[in-house]
Amino acid sequence: MNQELCQVLVQSEGILVLVRLEGNRFRVAGHPPGWAAVLAHGGLHADQEVDAAEVFVFLELFLREAAIVWEANDGSSVTSEPWTETLATREELAFTATARKIGGKEILLVRGLGVDFDERYKVLRKARELALSHEKLLKETSEKETLLHCLVHDIAGPLTTVANCFQLLEAEQGLSEAGRGLVRLGRSATHRQHTMLREMLDLFAAELSTLDQFSVDVATAPEVLDCAHVVLRSLRHSFDMKGVSFQLLLSPPALSVWKVVGQREKLERILYNLLDNALRHAPPGTTVTLRLEEEERAIRVSVVDQGPGVEAEMSNRLFGRFQQGERTKGKVGLGLFFCRTMIKHWSGEIGHEPDPRGGTCFWFRLSKPDFASPREETRGDAAVPGEGPGDTPGNP
Amino acid sequence: MQRYQWEGNAMIQLKICLLGSFAVGKTSLVARFSRGIFSDKYLATLGVKIDRKRIQVDGTAVTLILWDMAGEDEFAKVQMSYLTGAAGYLLVFDGTRKLTFDQALILEERARTTVGALPFVVLANKADLEDQWEVSAGDIKALTARKWLVQKTSAKTGEDVDGAFEKLVRGILSRRGSSAGTQAQDSAES
Numbered sequence: 001m002n003q004e005l006c007q008v009l010v011q012s013e014g015i016l017v018l019v020r021l022e023g024n025r026f027r028v029a030g031h032p033p034g035w036a037a038v039l040a041h042g043g044l045h046a047d048q049e050v051d052a053a054e055v056f057v058f059l060e061l062f063l064r065e066a067a068i069v070w071e072a073n074d075g076s077s078v079t080s081e082p083w084t085e086t087l088a089t090r091e092e093l094a095f096t097a098t099a100r101k102i103g104g105k106e107i108l109l110v111r112g113l114g115v116d117f118d119e120r121y122k123v124l125r126k127a128r129e130l131a132l133s134h135e136k137l138l139k140e141t142s143e144k145e146t147l148l149h150c151l152v153h154d155i156a157g158p159l160t161t162v163a164n165c166f167q168l169l170e171a172e173q174g175l176s177e178a179g180r181g182l183v184r185l186g187r188s189a190t191h192r193q194h195t196m197l198r199e200m201l202d203l204f205a206a207e208l209s210t211l212d213q214f215s216v217d218v219a220t221a222p223e224v225l226d227c228a229h230v231v232l233r234s235l236r237h238s239f240d241m242k243g244v245s246f247q248l249l250l251s252p253p254a255l256s257v258w259k260v261v262g263q264r265e266k267l268e269r270i271l272y273n274l275l276d277n278a279l280r281h282a283p284p285g286t287t288v289t290l291r292l293e294e295e296e297r298a299i300r301v302s303v304v305d306q307g308p309g310v311e312a313e314m315s316n317r318l319f320g321r322f323q324q325g326e327r328t329k330g331k332v333g334l335g336l337f338f339c340r341t342m343i344k345h346w347s348g349e350i351g352h353e354p355d356p357r358g359g360t361c362f363w364f365r366l367s368k369p370d371f372a373s374p375r376e377e378t379r380g381d382a383a384v385p386g387e388g389p390g391d392t393p394g395n396p
Numbered sequence: 397m398q399r400y401q402w403e404g405n406a407m408i409q410l411k412i413c414l415l416g417s418f419a420v421g422k423t424s425l426v427a428r429f430s431r432g433i434f435s436d437k438y439l440a441t442l443g444v445k446i447d448r449k450r451i452q453v454d455g456t457a458v459t460l461i462l463w464d465m466a467g468e469d470e471f472a473k474v475q476m477s478y479l480t481g482a483a484g485y486l487l488v489f490d491g492t493r494k495l496t497f498d499q500a501l502i503l504e505e506r507a508r509t510t511v512g513a514l515p516f517v518v519l520a521n522k523a524d525l526e527d528q529w530e531v532s533a534g535d536i537k538a539l540t541a542r543k544w545l546v547q548k549t550s551a552k553t554g555e556d557v558d559g560a561f562e563k564l565v566r567g568i569l570s571r572r573g574s575s576a577g578t579q580a581q582d583s584a585e586s
Contacts (some may be wrong), residue, residue: 040448057411057461058446061480081475082443094442117442127471128418132438135493139530319527385521 001170005032014114016044020070020106024053024063024180035112038088052108058083059097059108066099070106082113082120092371094121159197163190188237191375195272199338221369222264223257224271224299231271235279243284246275247290258292260299260366262346269344274303274362275333281307295365302363304355318352339364407450409459410568411481412561414473415503416488417496418467424551425488426464429561434552441466442505444456444478450476451558453565460561476540484515484568486560491520491548515567517545519560524550 007030010017014033018026028036028048037043041055047101053060062080069078077100084094094113101107119183169175175183207252228248239246260267271290286306293300310318319340343364350364414422423439430449445464450457463482468474479485487504489496500518507514518539520531526548539546545567547560 058444061477084441084443084445086447092445121440121442124442124471125438128440128469129438131469132419135495 010109012114015207016110016112018050018052018108018373020108021049022330026050026052026061026108033112034088035093038091040086040088041148056083056085056095056097056110058085058095059110062097062099063108066106066108066155069099070101073101076100082117114115133223157191159190162186163194166190184237185241191234192276195269196335199269199335218259218369222261222262222267224260224267224301224366225258227264227268227271227293228292228301230270231275232290234272238276238279241289242277242279242282244282244286244288246288246290249289251291251293255294258294258299258333259369261369262342262366266342270339270364271301273339274364277335278303278305278307278360281305283307286359298365298367300363300365302361304359304361306355306359309354309358310352310360336362378392400558407457408569409461410565411461411463412564413446413463413465413479413482413485414488415465415479415485415500415504415507416467416519417490417493417499418469418472420467420488420490420493420496421551422467422486422488425486425519425521425549425557425560427562428460428551428554428557430462432554434554436552442472444475449561451562451565453562453569456569458565458569462566468499468503474506476511479507479511479514482511482514484517484564486519486564487516488521489521489531491522491529491531492525494535497531497535515564515571517547517560517564517567520546520548522550522552523548523555525554 010223011031011033014035016027016032016036019029020026026049028044028046028050031046032044039055044050044055053063058080058355065078065080069076079096079099080097082094082096086091086092096111096113098109098111099107101108166183169183170180170187232246232248235246275290282288282305288306289302289304291302291304293302319336340350343366346366348364348366350362351358352362355361414426416422418440419438423441423445424434426445426447427433427435430447436568441464443466447462447464449460449462451460452458463478465474465478466472485507487500487507489500491497504516507516520536522529536546545563547556547563549556549560551557
């Protein structure tokens with residue numbers, strides 16, 4: 001009666017009892033617990049003789065420690081670290097094994113772990129997630145401090161002086177037309193630097209998740225075509241100076257509403273960055289094309305230049321922080337990073353690809369406001385579609 | 397000494413361990429390799445997780461017993477004794493976390509001290525996040541200068557995951573001579 005009771009108890013507790021015969025050979029004592037029927041190696045049944053190290057490869061090492069306890073025969077026991085096996089059902093189950101000598105018999109108890117293990121697992125996972133968050137936070141803080149340093153010392157001070165000088169010069173009488181052109185060029189440059197300054201500040205804010213507010217509402221969502229007109233106007237002089245022309249193509253041409261999910265000011269900045277980037281790489285006499293295309297649920301915006309194309313070694317890193325090509329140094333390398341940050345923030349897609357006619361096509365896709373899904377929590381380490389070589393999902 | 401077992405039709409069985417700091421993607425690499433799946437969710441490993449995968453390398457059928465060992469941190473220490481009987485191991489670091497690269501170097505030294513020189517391949521994981529890498533090309537070059545085999549992988553996209561496991565198996569088999577010769581020799585040993 002006692003023996004039967006013990007058998008029921010160990011079975012209900014998910015414990016497999018193995019009695020050692022010789023070496024790694026064991027006999028299954030009593031009825032094995034439910035999980036033993038779905039082991040990947042094959043199910044176990046009562047009185048079956050098995051090689052324990054074949055059933056659980058983990059035990060091959062543990063049995064060496066177990067042998068010491070069995071030989072000592074002093075009533076002591078040894079328990080293994082947990083290990084996890086994938087069952088025939090594809091479920092995973094964690095186990096521990098305990099070796100002890102009882103009534104002259106060398107016993108191995110293999111226990112399928114349940115709630116206790118789950119709790120341990122949850123605590124460990126939480127602790128590690130917190131450790132990772134802490135690590136990430138330290139890294140971000142360090143990067144932000146670096147950026148802030150650059151911002152304060154390299155940009156802000158001289159920029160104010162230069163901007164003031166241009167303002168005074170513009171008020172001067174008797175400037176030749178050529179001179180006025182130069183003043184305009186200078187003001188345009190200070191404007192660009194000022195934009196860069198704001199980008200940096202916005203990046204801090206974006207990464208601190210304080211830019212969560214953006215419009216998915218049809219009434220207030222920004223019009224990408226309006227934004228494009230504003231940006232093209234501001235860049236007109238720069239295009240003229242370099243002898244590069246631009247064209248705006250709409251598909252379909254008659255579409256009257258070009259609303260997308262986002263924030264107007266930031267969207268203008270993204271367009272500015274992409275067009276400014278195209279202009280820097282476009283040789284004189286070529287054309288930069290801004291194309292707006294309506295898709296079923298989104299608007300795709302592409303900027304195509306006829307420049308030398310993206311350097312192969314830069315292709316994967318183009319949207320990263322502080323990235324700049326060998327051919328055109330001189331920028332901090334935050335423009336495209338800003339574009340990626342914001343587009344990702346709005347649950348859009350961004351990428352680049354070689355243009356068939358030479359040059360490069362940078363594109364992004366934003367949902368129309370009426371098709372925007374509720375925003376999911378974005379992770380800092382989420383992949384950006386279209387970033388890798390040849391990875392341009394959704395491109396025609 | 398690596399133990400070879402035979403299963404029916406001349407199958408070689410190799411124990412392969414995965415070593416590396418916590419959250420470098422060891423469990424995800426095994427999930428990608430053995431089941432072709434990936435989850436963004438962090439899966440902590442307690443102790444060790446054991447999986448199996450049958451592959452063919454250069455015409456040789458091999459069953460891999462994969463020991464996905466818990467990553468080391470302040471909460472847990474890597475049990476180097478689990479390397480006993482291993483034919484080789486994969487040393488994994490996360491390219492976006494330089495600290496894990498440094499820890500990989502320490503783990504390699506501890507492994508060598510514990511079980512001697514085993515074949516291993518270094519996996520520079522999270523290649524899909526290369527724009528966020530802290531580990532530089534120079535760091536990796538320093539490893540290859542030591543004649544270490546380094547493979548960039550992404551458990552997320554699957555990039556070069558199978559290739560990395562195969563590279564290790566190929567290294568193990570070639571260390572023991574040509575595959576056919578090795579089978580015959582190890583058959584006699586076992």
